[in-house]
Amino acid sequence: MSQRTSALAPPTAPHRPAEALVVMTHEPDLPAWVARVCRRAGRQVRIEPAPGSPEDRLLTVAALAGRSVLVMGPPGDDRTPKGRVVAAIHDLPTDAAVLTEAALAAAVLDAAVVPVLCVPLSFGERSVGLTDALARGHDVLDTAVAQLATDAPELTVIPRLLRMHPHELVGEGLDADLLVLGGPRHRIPARVGLVGGSAVQHAPCPVLLAPRPG
Template identity: 45%
Template structure:
């Protein structure tokens, strides 16, 4: 289910410099692979420039790099994200079909504003549903002090994200679902994820910006294409 063209508005921000940096999508894919049609449609609708990276290790596209190759790859993609680009890691081919699902992992609405707006734009381009997910660690234990607060905060966060997107799309939240899971945030994005596209926050747009644990785990373990969206500076 799509969300209508009004969902493709550029992210709102009170930081003009932050907004100016949100205008490029870097596609990480095999050199011989054509640009996916839905990516070109997404970039065209929102006015983004679509570029491709130089060759990357095959291990990155075949299931996640390990050993000596991994730190260098993570640093390169982190630098692209910190420079303000959205980075699309197309590890596996995304076959457009009926009933597709885009999953967006969120932890904080201020930090993850671009996660929400880019996720709904991609869902629109794919004609897919969108699910917002948030994790509360099992380490709290069922009787731990603070568990109820953490669960309540997570549920409120997901509801706020859904309401934000419903307002952005200018329609009801039909087609946008939410799910709270009892896992650590980086465990949301592992090989058990049921998604056709995963959207997570990338690096902060600042000189020292680097990828966090969720983004690194997604690049290594998610069984689907991963979109890293830049986050605003601290």
């Protein structure tokens, strides 16, 4: 795990969330915090019954490529609040919507935003390219902190650079109230990538897949 403080990238104009949020849930009613997030952003919400099997959930998420999709947990899944919304990013501005969605949710949940970028352990300590990969990761996190400072200056932001494969982030050890990451892109055939698929199937908290550019 790594963290640093450095000069921030120049702030940019505030980002706006997608106009609608699709909520995949087993429950008939919208969770109260989700309703507050949507009211705060003035966005519409659509409830999509969550398919029973993991395979069908992935197919449904893939069919919703280009939209913001919140995948809730199983019925009666009452977790103790962690005070953290984790935003898994890889590149900016590609993942700008991930940070926007994370900030909106964190403001309602009274939580910190934790932008996370993973550098795989396949880069050994003496690997050629490790230094560049770590430097790039820190630069992306600096840009993320700058965007969040512009979009939601009232929030606590705790950037993290982790040495693991991105899909390993979403296991049972994830300590968060919500995981936000980039959703599937428009493509034929429609499919969810390794990280998104792992999150939808294994994350111990709700997962919000934010739209990414086509």
